[in-house]
Amino acid sequence: MGRRHVARLRSARPHVGWLGVAAVLAAGIGFLLLGGVASSSSSITVTQGDFTLTCPAGTVAEGATLSCTLTNTSAEAKPWPVVAILHLSTDDDRALVRGASIDVTLGTPSPAATIDGGVTWIGDTLVGYSRFDWSGDAGADPTQTTTTAGAPGNSRTVSIVASQDSLDEDSEKFYVALGPDGSKGVGILYNNKASVTLTDDDSASADVSLSSLSLFAGQSLALSSTEASQSKNVAYEVTEATLTAAATHGEATMTLSASFNSTDLDLDGRSGTSIAVLSGQESAAVPLAVGTTTLTLTVTAEDGSTTGTHAVEVVRAGLGTASTVTVSAGGFTLTCPAEVAKATVAECTLRANRTAKWPVVAVIHSSADGDSRALVAEDPIIPDTDPSYSQDLALSHQQQPARTAFYHGYGELFSGGSRSLYRTYGYEKFDWPGTASSGSSRKVAIDLRDNVENSGDEVFYVALAPSDYTGLSKLVDNMVPILLKELPAARSVAAQSIKSTSAEVAVQARNPGGTLHLRYRTGTSGTWTDTSETATSSPVTFSLSGLTAETQYQVQASFDEDFSTGVKSGSFTTLQAPSVSSVSAGSVTKTSATITVAVANPEGSTLYLRHQADGATTWTTTSKTASSSQVTFSLSSLTAGTEYDLEASFDSGFSTKTTASFTTLQAPSVSSVSAGSITQTAATITVTVANPDGTSVNLRHRADGATNWTTTSKTVAASATSAQFS
Known part of the structure; x- marks a missing residue:
């Protein structure tokens, strides 16, 4: 576990390396404030009573010293005022005068004076300050009196030193301020200040290295700060982990993401998959499931484009054999x-x-x-x-x-x-x-x-x-x-594929495992019929058969064999039994016919059809699956000119049936043959036919007394009554 605090903390705008302090509100009560600020294109001036602090420029470069002059402009000696430099939390581009990684300091006062400082709240602004106060009096301004000026004179040099930190910070701001001699209130300084800009010519760094990296997962675990990928094993009892990383370069930024089974984790409770990590501070906690959770720390350099990553696989052990x-x-x-x-x-x-x-x-x-x-x-x-x-x-x-x-x-x-x-x-x-x-x-x-x-x-x-x-x-x-x-439990019961004598019951099961019991009965008071299935997945399907058509059934499911707990119920009504409405013959020829059976509620049942010649004793039976309201059968190898009996039923024993009959067409026959248009070498022969049925009629001829016939044939359309041969 990471270390935690219960209370929410009031937050100010952060700057790398600020010191956390107990803040007190400073007030300059009890002082007569006679101060002001002036500036020109080349200098700035802060006044406090008869004193002026003049700096030759409103800017100072990193690594340079800004030499300002504190002068008594009075015609008489006066106590030296408080001199200070400040930074404000309201300035995102502040140059720190207190805390860690200080950007600007007061040079050693000459003559000597004690420099003190701290951080305090002024309203909603956190003010960092560094200050000193020379003892004694400043001499009179010689231009304001005829008295010969004595030591120590009426002016002194205040040195402000800008550090060189190699950070590309563009322009940062701090303030010079004056307060009355002996004053301790920071509010007086806050209200009598002039801004100075700290400039640098550093280029943005591409440094993404870490100076340290550690993991906390039940205990602190050291990690390499240079390896791109590493792994740590933790016990089953460890349920979350944190990273603590320190970037080598002060302006590098870091973010943390995590994944489990290739799925990004929500790290902030608002579906955020990436969170900021402050250098040297412990990250937010990452939840650990049993298995491997990958924590990925991404370091972005000061230049904003160079990045480096450190992947830490945290392998949480399973429970194993422990109970x-x-x-x-x-x-x-x-x-x-x-x-x-x-x-x-x-x-x-x-x-x-x-x-x-x-x-x-x-x-x-x-x-x-x-x-x-x-x-x-x-x-x-x-x-x-x-x-x-x-x-x-x-x-x-x-x-x-x-x-x-x-x-x-x-x-x-x-x-x-x-x-x-x-x-x-x-x-x-x-x-x-x-x-x-x-x-x-x-x-x-x-x-x-x-x-x-x-x-x-x-x-x-x-x-x-x-x-x-x-x-x-x-x-x-x-x-x-x-x-x-969670215990195995039936969540819902639903009937499907309902027919007249059968149905399927699908049981949606939570955490399926073990034996799932099902029972069903007619109405609400019949005798229960029990069955069961091994539940390995959901839904679990039961096939019920031998049901009665047009009957309501109640069904219950439970993982409890006694049906005393976790019972889910449902009901369904079976369909009407399939029936034959009519049987008819069509496309009848002398040897074939197409039989159409009209049915109601076919539900994919088997439909049986049988036929026999009228007066015969042996039936020929065929069957088809009835999936629509009409089912057709093709009969062949029939005898011409014969009446046939038909029976159709959904009962293979034909205990209930629908009947019909039809007669095949007569066989084709030749009624007469005649010759006409006779010449010395030709004749036209007309053959008169009955029931031609599109069949062929054959004609042969020979000279009287000859032994060999000459044969020819023609197809006679079903509607024709004769055929002619030339």
Whole structure:
């Protein structure tokens, strides 16, 4: 765990290396302020009473010294005023005069004087200051009196030294100021100042190196600051990690991202996948799932374009063969099951390893776990996905010995070392009064509920803190995870592929595993018929057959064989049985016919058709799947001029049937042959036919007494009555 603070901190605009201080409001009460500021194109002047501080220019370059003159303009000697340089938090481009990485300092006063300084609030502005006050008086201005001026004279040099930091900071601002002799109020200086610009000619750095890099995951782990990729293994109990990195160059910036199973993680609770990391400060916490979470630190150089990355793989161990988790505090150890099931009571053992007051015991959930958190207490900042809110677990009232006074609520703590990102924790806690003797133990009971509407395993934490502890941070820093496993449960029951005598029932199952039981009956009072399937995935499908047409069925599903818990119900009505409406013959020829059977409610059932010659005793049967309102059968190899009987049914035994009949066409025949248009060498032969049916008629001829015939043939259309041969 990273170190945390409970309270939100008031923040000012940051500058690299500022010192955190306890601020007090400075006021210049009790002084008569006679000051002012003047400037020209080449110099600036600040006045305080009869004194003027004149600087030859309003700018100073890095590495240079700005020599200003403090002069008494009075005709009499006067006490030297307070001289100061300031920086303001309201200036993003401020040149620091106090804190770390100071940009501007006061040169050593001559004659000697003590330089002091600090940081304080003036209204909403944080002011850094460095100042001194010469003792004694400044001599009179010789131009204002005829008295011969004596030592020490009426003017002195104030040196302001600009450091060279090699940072490309463009122009930065600081201030020179004067205050009355002996004054301590910073507000007086704040109200009597003139700005000076610090310039540099540095080019933007491309340095992306780190001077240090470390990981905190349950404990501090050293990392190489030069390797691009490295890995660390952590225990199952470690659920989050932070990085602390220091950039070599003061103007380099850093961001942190993280991923698990190639999915970017939300690091700020608002779907932000990249967060800023301040140099030398611990990052916000990254949640760790079992497996490998990759933390990627990206360093961007001062030039804004050069980048470097450091990938740290944090491998969180699985639970393995362990069945319990433990957490210790103040000579006590709390041992709990590592995995617990919903709708049960989990029992933990709290054991005293020495004689001491019983500690605080708590159950906690964290917003870092998102929708997979098992809610312990109402969480108004990050609401549960169920708008009506439902606790997933609570400390049981069956503690041994009994304990009924529980404290619950929620709190916000900084995420890791961040001072802007928060985690929300819901908690419930208690402690037994009195003192535990060494070796004694007590049972801690946790009621685990089962909200069927929430699917998936969830996680919560158990924690210990010293007796009488009333806060939250110590509990969060000393907690271990427990996996709340969801039980297999039927979530919905729906019938599909309903037919007259069969149906499928699909059961949507949560966390499918084990045996899923199904039962069904007619109406609401019939006898149940039971069946079951092994549930390995969802939905689980049951095929029901032997049902009665046009009948309502009630169906129930449960992983409980007795159907006493987790029962989901449904109902359906079977369809009308398929039936034959009519049978008709078409496209009848002398040897074939097309039979059309009109059906109702076919539902893909098998339709049977049989035929036989009228008066025969043997049927010829064929079948087809009926998937539409008309089913056609093609009959062939029939006998010409014959009446046929037809029967159609969805019953292979033809106990119920629809009948029809048809007659095949007569076979074609020759009625007469005649010759006409006879010449010496030719004749036209006319053959009169009946029922030609598009068949061929054959004609042969020979000379009387000859032995060989000459044969020819012609196709006779079905509508024709004769054929002619030439």
